[in-house]
Amino acid sequence: xxxxxxxxVDQRPEGEPYLSVSNLVVKFPSEDGVVxxxxxxxxxxxxxxxLAIVGESGSGKSVTALAIMGLVNxxxxxxxxxxxxxxxxxxxxxxxxxxxxxxxxxAMIFQDPMSSLHPFYRVGAQLAExxxxxxxxxxxxxxxxxxxxxxxxxxxxxxxxxxxxxxxxSGGMRxxxxxxxxxxxxxxxxxxDEPTTALDVTVQAQIIDLIGQLQTEFNTAVVIITHDLGIxxxxxxxxxxxxxxxxxxxxxxxxxxxxPEMPYTLGLLASIPRMDRETDRLDPIRGNPPSPLRHPDGCxxxxxxxxxxxxxxxxxxxxxxxxxxxERDHLVRxxxxxxxxxxxxxxxxxxxxxxxxxxxxAGVAATGIAGNGPTAPVGGPx
Amino acid sequence: MAAYIxxxxxxxxxxxxxxSVAVFFLFNMLPGDPARLxxxxxxxxxxxxxxxxxxxxxxxxxxxxxxxxxxxxxxRTFSADSPQxxxxxAPCLGYSFSRHEEVMSLxxxxxxxxxxxxxxxxIIWLVVGISLGIFAALKRGRWQDxxxxxxxxxxxxxxxxxxxxxxxxFVVIQYRLLPKPEYVSPFDNPFKFLQTMILPWIVLAVLYxxxxxxxxxxxxxxxxxxxxVRTARAKGLPERTVVVKxxxxxxxxxxxxxxxxxLAGLLGGAIISENIFNLPGLGSLAVDSITKSxxxxxxxxxxxxxSLIIVANLVVDLLYAVIDPRVRLT
Numbered sequence: 085x086x087x088x089x090x091x092x093v094d095q096r097p098e099g100e101p102y103l104s105v106s107n108l109v110v111k112f113p114s115e116d117g118v119v120x121x122x123x124x125x126x127x128x129x130x131x132x133x134x135l136a137i138v139g140e141s142g143s144g145k146s147v148t149a150l151a152i153m154g155l156v157n158x159x160x161x162x163x164x165x166x167x168x169x170x171x172x173x174x175x176x177x178x179x180x181x182x183x184x185x186x187x188x189x190x191a192m193i194f195q196d197p198m199s200s201l202h203p204f205y206r207v208g209a210q211l212a213e214x215x216x217x218x219x220x221x222x223x224x225x226x227x228x229x230x231x232x233x234x235x236x237x238x239x240x241x242x243x244x245x246x247x248x249x250x251x252x253x254s255g256g257m258r259x260x261x262x263x264x265x266x267x268x269x270x271x272x273x274x275x276x277d278e279p280t281t282a283l284d285v286t287v288q289a290q291i292i293d294l295i296g297q298l299q300t301e302f303n304t305a306v307v308i309i310t311h312d313l314g315i316x317x318x319x320x321x322x323x324x325x326x327x328x329x330x331x332x333x334x335x336x337x338x339x340x341x342x343x344p345e346m347p348y349t350l351g352l353l354a355s356i357p358r359m360d361r362e363t364d365r366l367d368p369i370r371g372n373p374p375s376p377l378r379h380p381d382g383c384x385x386x387x388x389x390x391x392x393x394x395x396x397x398x399x400x401x402x403x404x405x406x407x408x409x410x411e412r413d414h415l416v417r418x419x420x421x422x423x424x425x426x427x428x429x430x431x432x433x434x435x436x437x438x439x440x441x442x443x444x445x446a447g448v449a450a451t452g453i454a455g456n457g458p459t460a461p462v463g464g465p466x
Numbered sequence: 467m468a469a470y471i472x473x474x475x476x477x478x479x480x481x482x483x484x485x486s487v488a489v490f491f492l493f494n495m496l497p498g499d500p501a502r503l504x505x506x507x508x509x510x511x512x513x514x515x516x517x518x519x520x521x522x523x524x525x526x527x528x529x530x531x532x533x534x535x536x537x538x539x540x541x542r543t544f545s546a547d548s549p550q551x552x553x554x555x556a557p558c559l560g561y562s563f564s565r566h567e568e569v570m571s572l573x574x575x576x577x578x579x580x581x582x583x584x585x586x587x588x589i590i591w592l593v594v595g596i597s598l599g600i601f602a603a604l605k606r607g608r609w610q611d612x613x614x615x616x617x618x619x620x621x622x623x624x625x626x627x628x629x630x631x632x633x634x635x636f637v638v639i640q641y642r643l644l645p646k647p648e649y650v651s652p653f654d655n656p657f658k659f660l661q662t663m664i665l666p667w668i669v670l671a672v673l674y675x676x677x678x679x680x681x682x683x684x685x686x687x688x689x690x691x692x693x694x695v696r697t698a699r700a701k702g703l704p705e706r707t708v709v710v711k712x713x714x715x716x717x718x719x720x721x722x723x724x725x726x727x728x729l730a731g732l733l734g735g736a737i738i739s740e741n742i743f744n745l746p747g748l749g750s751l752a753v754d755s756i757t758k759s760x761x762x763x764x765x766x767x768x769x770x771x772x773s774l775i776i777v778a779n780l781v782v783d784l785l786y787a788v789i790d791p792r793v794r795l796t
Contacts (some may be wrong), residue, residue, distance in 0.1 A: 108618075153700060154736050155696060155699055155700060179705075183702050183703075183704065183705075184702060185702070186699070186700055186701065186702035187700060187701040187703075188702055191700065192700045194693060194696065194697065196693060196697075199692065199693040200692040200693045200694055200696070200697045201694055201697065202697070202698070202712055202716070202793055203694070203790070203791070204715055204716060204789070204790060204791060212701075213701065213703065214701040217701050217703050217704075218702060249791045249792070250790045251791070262697070264695075264702065266700075310754075317504060334711065346569035
């Protein structure tokens, strides 16, 4: 945060969401038909808070992020709905208007730091370029900022590293450089799309810690996209679970882990290795996510749901469920009656204490790749 | 870097040596007595024997090769014991008895023609091919893209003798827009030089431009989907900067390889264009010596072309190290 806080004019009063997405729809017309990548997503984030978007590959989480950033090619995709950033609606805005916000008010870091930096330019030049894209500062000043940012993201000997090429840095270092680049203009919104997926387990924790630390420092709103429920438990305030382009459950992290209601969320949590219980096999979610070309009728999750018999009149097969408030600030998209959902959750995750135990162990099992159905049996209690 | 270049040059010399052996022995194994070709209809057994002795064809092949290589480094003398010995200074690639001239001086006379032809065409096809390729990539799938692709397909599939003859017929003979081509050095008469070269340049460039257009288009399309281009967009850089500084810089690098090797290949002679447009370049020289079975010239030209390709390879590799910081020359 280079400028003093007083210089940055934020139109949003404290507590108002900095980013709010409503009814976001992204469709890609293709030769095989329309790919419905995102179908009506709603959420919001305030500064200093973290929202995690969780889901399997192809659930639409990355496309949601790219659509917010205006990085979805408008020639090949149809984006509708509303994205409000700091009191400005973005979907209607021209490309050049959004471009001025990108890297400035909102920034993004990507999954693969190996390929996300330009191989031909020194990291310092790439950082300076980001600063100079939005602020009229000299090359020298931009370079000094680059060095300062490198040191803030924990790169040793930043004065030397600033002249390195990306291939001279390790994966973790490169992701740090990406974070430095994203934060060099002190954006109030940071979107991290699977920032640790491509990294070593030991480095993952460091990167997550770094994001959390810089978030506090810069008072940033963070949207973190992941399929790693361990990360979610570590840093998120709120979680939105996405499935087939829709949010199927949305709650505070504590609440979601303590009493998940949507069978899909249950499935994700049940497939995390547990240290507090003796289990021979993990319980993966059966089947595969639906093709975005043709989502099933009724509830999109019904072909993989074990509990469709708990709902009368075949509603799961015929009626699209709405995202409804189950309790205060806990939204669920499911036909099963709430009391029944809670009974199912208790039986799946273990009586009463279940949720708390999951949250405790999820943090440890940092590699618990939910939804991809890890099959390795887990040993006895720790 | 210096060690790398040194090693590459050693390798180059080895390669050229092996090549000279291959070329020399291959040509000497051809059926027929080369000495027979030196006198044509005037040949008598005595004359053939005399010429064979003068040219050294009566010696064993190994000795002939030794003389040939010796000539390159130290020069040699043909007909040493005759009243009019022919002294061929180093580097001597041999003596053409069909043209009664040293191969080296034939090549040095023809080389500038081919050089100007190749370089002119090279510049045209790079500029046209690359810019059309970028244009098509940026307009992907739209009518501009399809039109460019279609035109390039036509250019790609038309043989250059066809384009050459058509152009020659309409421009020079039918409508007399240009005078009959007659090569002059650009330093003597630049205007006439341009008048002569413009058609052969176009003919050569059409084929290559079509190829480079497709190459560039594919490269750019591929790079535009790369992660670091997305990063550049995410930084909020203007689209122009994203395309030029980030996408093209990476996407055009592989084109350096093709360009270097294609240029080197052309510098060895553009046979069809030179013949259609009556340019006395290396290509014309090659065709002429092949029809006359003039082995010394063919040997010399083959070695020259091969050397050009080998040097171009080295230059391309060095350029790569300059362009791409990941490439280490060790």
